[in-house]
Amino acid sequence: MSAIAVTGATGQLGGRVARRLAARGIAQQLLVRDPARAPQLPGATVTRASFTDRDAVREALDGVPVVLMVSASESEDRVEQHRAFVDAAAAAGVGHLVYVSFVGAAPDATFTHARDHWHTEQHIRAAGLPFTFLRDNLYADFLPYLAGTDGVIRGPAGDGRVAAVAQDDIADAATAVLTDAAAHAGHTYDLTGPEALTLHEIAALLSVTYQPETVPEAYRSRSSSGAPGWLVDAWVSTYTAIGAGDLAAVTDAVPRLTGRPATSVAELLKR
Numbered sequence: 001m002s003a004i005a006v007t008g009a010t011g012q013l014g015g016r017v018a019r020r021l022a023a024r025g026i027a028q029q030l031l032v033r034d035p036a037r038a039p040q041l042p043g044a045t046v047t048r049a050s051f052t053d054r055d056a057v058r059e060a061l062d063g064v065p066v067v068l069m070v071s072a073s074e075s076e077d078r079v080e081q082h083r084a085f086v087d088a089a090a091a092a093g094v095g096h097l098v099y100v101s102f103v104g105a106a107p108d109a110t111f112t113h114a115r116d117h118w119h120t121e122q123h124i125r126a127a128g129l130p131f132t133f134l135r136d137n138l139y140a141d142f143l144p145y146l147a148g149t150d151g152v153i154r155g156p157a158g159d160g161r162v163a164a165v166a167q168d169d170i171a172d173a174a175t176a177v178l179t180d181a182a183a184h185a186g187h188t189y190d191l192t193g194p195e196a197l198t199l200h201e202i203a204a205l206l207s208v209t210y211q212p213e214t215v216p217e218a219y220r221s222r223s224s225s226g227a228p229g230w231l232v233d234a235w236v237s238t239y240t241a242i243g244a245g246d247l248a249a250v251t252d253a254v255p256r257l258t259g260r261p262a263t264s265v266a267e268l269l270k271r
Contacts, residue, residue: 003027003045004178005061005094007085008070010037012141013100016171017068017178018044026179031060051081057088065095066181068174071120074113076230082120090127096181097124098174101135103190104246111241112234132177133188137247138238140164140193140268147208153199155239156215161196161248166263169193173257189253194262196248205266215240 004021008014009030021028022041031049032038038046049056051072061067067089072081089097104110105117117135124131143164146153170191177184203210213221218236227235241247254262 003029005029005064005067007031009039013167014070015039017174020171020175029060051085054084054088057085058092061089061092061094066178067094067097068178069097069099071100079116079119083123086123086127090129096130098132098177099124101133103135103137105135110244110246111237130185132184134174135190136170137163137165137192140166140265143202144206151208153203153208153210154213156213156218157199157239157242158212159198160243160245161198162242163192163196163250164265165191165193166268169254169263173254176257190251191253192251194264196250205269
C-alpha cells in the first residue's frame, strides 16, 4: 500500500492512528505544524504543513491515495482552515479523504462546533473528493475533565444522555477505514460508545456529583473566565446538546468497523 497521510499526529487522536498504522508496517506521511512534536515512528515521514499553508499541503499530498483529516483545534476560523486544507488536498489529487467529524453535524446543530463540521463536510462534497466521514460522539476520555476542582459537574444538560466514545475506539475504527478506504467510500459512520448515560450516571462513575444548571447560569459561570463568546457558546452547547438528546443515539459502527465491542465509560475509567 502507498503511504497514508495523517494530520493531527501530535494530538491524542491523530497520534493514536499514526501509532496503529506504524504497528501494521504501513508507510505514512505525517502533516504537522511543529515537526519537533511529531511522534518518531517507523515508516513515517514528517512534513511541516499547517492547514492554511496550501502550497505545503498540496506538495505533501501529491500522489497520496488516502488522507486522514483530523479536525483542527477549536478556533473562530476553524472552517476557513478546513476549507483551505480540503482545497489543497483536491488540488493534489488525493484519492480519498477520511474526515473526523461530529455526530449530528448540521447547520443548525445545538452544539455549535457540530455546525463547523457540517460546513466542512459540505465543502468536501463540493470539492468532489471521495470521502468517508467519521462522526464521533463526545470523547469518553474527556468526561473526567467536566468536573470542577470541587468535584462537581455543572451544566444545563438536564437528564439528557450521551453515548460518549473512547478515543481508542475511534482510532481503531479510523485505522480500519484508512486501510480499506475504497470499501467505505461515501459512507458516514456515527461512532459511539455502547450505551448512553446521563451526567448523573457519569458523575457516579467518576465519584463526583452532577449539578444541573440553567442556561443563564451556565453562561454566567463560564463568561467569568474571560473566554471569547464563540468558545463560551461551545462550552454551554456541549451540555444543551446532551439535554436536547442530540448525543443519545447508540450505534453499532464501532463494533462493525473494529470487530470488537465498543468500550464503555466504566471500562475506560478502569484502564
